[in-house]
Amino acid sequence: xxxxxxxxxxxxxxxxRISILNCDYTNSMFDxxxxxxxxxxxxxxxxxxxxxxxxxxxxxxxxxxxxxxAKHLSLHIVPSQPGDSAVYFCAASASTQGGSEKLVFGKxxxxxxxx
Amino acid sequence: GAGVSQTPSxxxxxxGKYVELRCDPISGHTALYWYRQSLGQGPEFLIYxxxxxxxxxxxxxxxxxxxxxxxxxxxxxxIQRTERGDSAVYLCASSLTLAGEQYFGPGTRLTVx
Numbered sequence: 001x002x003x004x005x006x007x008x009x010x011x012x013x014x015x016x017r018i019s020i021l022n023c024d025y026t027n028s029m030f031d032x033x034x035x036x037x038x039x040x041x042x043x044x045x046x047x048x049x050x051x052x053x054x055x056x057x058x059x060x061x062x063x064x065x066x067x068x069x070a071k072h073l074s075l076h077i078v079p080s081q082p083g084d085s086a087v088y089f090c091a092a093s094a095s096t097q098g099g100s101e102k103l104v105f106g107k108x109x110x111x112x113x114x115x
Numbered sequence: 116g117a118g119v120s121q122t123p124s125x126x127x128x129x130x131g132k133y134v135e136l137r138c139d140p141i142s143g144h145t146a147l148y149w150y151r152q153s154l155g156q157g158p159e160f161l162i163y164x165x166x167x168x169x170x171x172x173x174x175x176x177x178x179x180x181x182x183x184x185x186x187x188x189x190x191x192x193x194i195q196r197t198e199r200g201d202s203a204v205y206l207c208a209s210s211l212t213l214a215g216e217q218y219f220g221p222g223t224r225l226t227v228x
Contacts, residue, residue, distance in 0.1 A: 041204055043219030089157050102171060105157030
């Protein structure tokens with residue numbers, strides 16, 4: 001049973017436009033959420049995170065929104081750039097000691113930004 | 116600075132053989148994690164170390180899988196009697212503290228023939 005779901009396998013957007021990547025989760029114990037970006041033949045690279053005590057976190061072109069009641073989070077990238085083309089993973093954890101510990105990942109979504 | 120490194124980058128082995136996969140975390144990182152990523156899936160948690168001890172090994176699929184971190188730095192994931200279903204990319208990550216971001220290595224692609 002997938003606890004973290006990324007229901008869209010791929011997304012294609014035009015350079016300069018907004019990319020919106022969605023993620024849903026089922027485990028109400030999750031209290032820390034992260035987005036990772038992965039290029040082929042490389043390990044996932046941390047992008048941005050959000051704690052459950054917040055509903056928004058922003059870092060440059062990247063903003064993550066959390067809707068706890070809907071168990072939904074989204075990553076907004078604006079403006080999108082061709083270098084953003086990669087597979088994006090949503091991940092969540094239920095911290096027992098105030099930390100991220102083990103992460104539960106979604107299946108990933110391939111973003112393609114066209115020049 | 117040096118990131119997380121994993122060796123070998125690729126490993127092909129025959130069914131039934133024993134393999135060891137190595138992870139060198141970022142210097143000073145106390146927490147170390149192993150994940151497995153099968154084709155078309157996200158990384159799946161296997162085991163996590165805090166220092167030398169395995170704090171959570173609930174993700175290890177069965178007793179053919181074992182991991183050690185004897186000196187609190189380098190870790191080795193050991194798989195006995197490999198099966199074709201073990202074929203995957205094995206990812207290692209480390210973090211400075213429990214609350215820190217996890218930094219991933221490039222992974223070891225294991226193929227069991």
